[in-house]
Amino acid sequence: MTSPALEAFPPGTGAARGRSAVDPAFSGTPDPLGLLDLLDVFGEPFVRDPHPWLELLRTESPVHHDPGTGLWLVSRHEDIRRVLLNPEDFLPDNAQHAVTPLPVSVLRILARAGFMLPPALANNGTESHAGLRRLVTRFFHARRVEAAVPVIERIAGELLARVRSTLDAAGSCDLFAPYAQILPCRVLMELLGIEDIEPTTLIRWSDASLELFYGRPSPERQPELAELVADFHRWLTATVRSGTVPEDSFIGALRRHRLPGGEPLDVRTAVAACFFVFIAGQSTTGQLIATVLRRVSSEPGLWTRVAGEAGLAEAWVEEVLRREPPVTTWRRLTARAVSLGGVRLPAGAPLLLMLMGSGSDPEVFAEPATMCPYRPEIRHHLAFGAGRHRCPGASLARTEATVALRAAARALPGILPADGPAEPPMLGLLSFRAPLEVPVRVP
Numbered sequence: 418m419t420s421p422a423l424e425a426f427p428p429g430t431g432a433a434r435g436r437s438a439v440d441p442a443f444s445g446t447p448d449p450l451g452l453l454d455l456l457d458v459f460g461e462p463f464v465r466d467p468h469p470w471l472e473l474l475r476t477e478s479p480v481h482h483d484p485g486t487g488l489w490l491v492s493r494h495e496d497i498r499r500v501l502l503n504p505e506d507f508l509p510d511n512a513q514h515a516v517t518p519l520p521v522s523v524l525r526i527l528a529r530a531g532f533m534l535p536p537a538l539a540n541n542g543t544e545s546h547a548g549l550r551r552l553v554t555r556f557f558h559a560r561r562v563e564a565a566v567p568v569i570e571r572i573a574g575e576l577l578a579r580v581r582s583t584l585d586a587a588g589s590c591d592l593f594a595p596y597a598q599i600l601p602c603r604v605l606m607e608l609l610g611i612e613d614i615e616p617t618t619l620i621r622w623s624d625a626s627l628e629l630f631y632g633r634p635s636p637e638r639q640p641e642l643a644e645l646v647a648d649f650h651r652w653l654t655a656t657v658r659s660g661t662v663p664e665d666s667f668i669g670a671l672r673r674h675r676l677p678g679g680e681p682l683d684v685r686t687a688v689a690a691c692f693f694v695f696i697a698g699q700s701t702t703g704q705l706i707a708t709v710l711r712r713v714s715s716e717p718g719l720w721t722r723v724a725g726e727a728g729l730a731e732a733w734v735e736e737v738l739r740r741e742p743p744v745t746t747w748r749r750l751t752a753r754a755v756s757l758g759g760v761r762l763p764a765g766a767p768l769l770l771m772l773m774g775s776g777s778d779p780e781v782f783a784e785p786a787t788m789c790p791y792r793p794e795i796r797h798h799l800a801f802g803a804g805r806h807r808c809p810g811a812s813l814a815r816t817e818a819t820v821a822l823r824a825a826a827r828a829l830p831g832i833l834p835a836d837g838p839a840e841p842p843m844l845g846l847l848s849f850r851a852p853l854e855v856p857v858r859v860p
């Protein structure tokens with residue numbers, strides 16, 4: 418019998434399937450200089466500065482087969498939008514597949530925890546998606562987010578008071594772990610009514626999940642990550658099963674949810690929905706806040722201006738989403754043979770939509786390399802996807818990042834980047850990229 422974890426990650430997902438699916442008749446436009454042969458989406462040069470590679474892809478091979486991952490990299494704004502808006506031809510089924518194949522020993526660790534990812538939200542192309550999505554949207558729609566601003570401000574204020582003490586005592590500090598990373602986690606816990614877990618534990622589990630499924634961990638690292646993911650899954654399952662969750666909480670709503678046929682939602686799907694929301698709802702926003710703080714504090718004079726100038730913090734958050742979003746790519750699978758960007762793709766071809774590069778497509782954005790917070794087309798980026806699966810947390814993410822930036826600029830006036838010309842270490846996963854440190858110092 419196939420183990421549940423094996424069913425969740427069928428053999429041939431990620432690298433293995435992509436390679437074997439390639440037929441010479443379906444090859445993309447050749448890259449005349451062969452530079453794209455050097456592309457490694459997990460490699461240091463790409464993670465450090467993806468833009469030259471993304472430009473090369475857009476101009477030379479906009480639908481490009483990448484032998485390293487087995488994925489077809491789609492890099493033009495127009496093609497990406499077309500894929501996102503056509504869920505019949507481009508399925509979301511592979512959104513959460515492990516890009517680095519999981520060996521049997523790792524699958525066993527996950528199976529022992531009952532780990533499965535049945536279609537729930539981002540990976541759900543079935544008829545149960547609309548109802549589950551509506552449930553999520555109810556918790557994160559714009560009015561609810563607006564009402565949560567005092568909560569975000571209160572938590573930001575508490576965290577910044579501690580950052581201020583460190584800064585006063587040491588003269589320098591990091592804004593990532595004690596501020597950018599933990600703020601969205603604490604906000605999400607309050608909004609979802611979660612109290613019985615330390616935010617740092619939730620962050621550790623969430624980061625491990627991202628690295629296991631979207632990273633290139635070594636064979637030694639994979640079991641360590643799988644143990645953390647298994648613990649996360651056990652806790653989620655126990656929480657979903659527990660009779661003590663408040664009726665009006667997110668998990669309470671999942672327990673009351675009915676599928677299109679009228680039957681109650683099964684525990685596994687409820688856990689899979691929580692698994693996605695508990696990760697998407699905080700890690701990505703922490704990554705966005707880290708990039709925003711880094712960019713704004715590095716721009717001479719800007720830190721002081723965002724503290725006081727109405728609308729400037731919002732506009733900078735939007736420009737960072739366009740040019741340097743935390744969710745750099747997203748995956749889809751072709752349902753049938755289709756043509757995309759002049760390339761014929763077979764059925765079952767796994768696509769990697771280069772969301773980050775699409776925000777710098779000159780067909781849509783004038784002078785894309787320039788950060789221009791008042792550009793007219795500022796919201797045309799695809800950082801939150803588009804169509805049926807468009808991120809329902811976009812409003813919360815934008816609001817949290819704006820509040821976090823403005824609050825930090827007011828509480829820590831005049832701070833400067835502390836790392837000089839050296840770049841900080843970067844998180845570089847298939848779909849997630851952000852600084853892992855935001856070192857700052859007093860002037």
Ligand code: HEM
Nearest residue numbers: 538539697698701702705744801802803806807808810814
């Ligand atoms: C800066 C922060 C964030 C970014 C860049 C981001 C980005 C994305 C992207 C690219 C997708 C896939 C869209 C598609 O397939 O068309 C997505 C889906 C999703 N995001 Fe976010 N997200 C962020 C924050 C959040 C937050 C705060 C939440 C929840 C509170 C959230 C919940 C979700 C959910 C549930 C989905 C799946 C929706 C569906 O399949 O219908 N995200 N997000």
